[in-house]
Amino acid sequence: MGLTHPQYLVMLALWEESPLRVSEIARRLSLEPATLSPLLKRLEVAGFVDRRRDSGDERVVTVALTTAGRRLRRRAEQIPPAVIERLGMDVAELEEIRDRLGRLIDATRSTR
Known part of the structure; x- marks a missing residue:
């Protein structure tokens, strides 16, 4: 498909619901928003997503699927x-x- 695994995960999140804020994608994928930025740029260059700043709060970036996405x-x-x-x-x-890995991830989060 020409996607890295993290890009594929972003696309999965957007196929479930689009548009999404970058912060929401980060939350769903357990990634830092700063980690997502270069990933989203590459998906945008590939023509799969559009990124837009919120007109009310320019700190908020929303990501939406394109037709190609x-x-x-x-x-x-x-x-x-x-x-x-x-x-x-x-x-x-x-x-x-999957369920066992999910419990393992949850356990590591609760020990922070």
Whole structure:
């Protein structure tokens, strides 16, 4: 697809809901907003997103999918089945791993 894994995660968030504020994308992906800036710039140059400053508060940047970004979703929908096939694991196993990793991440956050 021509995306890095972090770019793919940003696109997943935007395919769920667009537009989103940069701060909301950062929260959903557990990334710092400053980490997202170069990533979002590359997605914008690729034509997948538009970034706009809020007219009421120029510190707020909103990111929205472009038509090309929405079209890319069709290609992305082919990835999960291909990953499942490649791994040779069933969906229940992968969901269990995801849930355990989620609990691990939550535990590391609560110890801060």
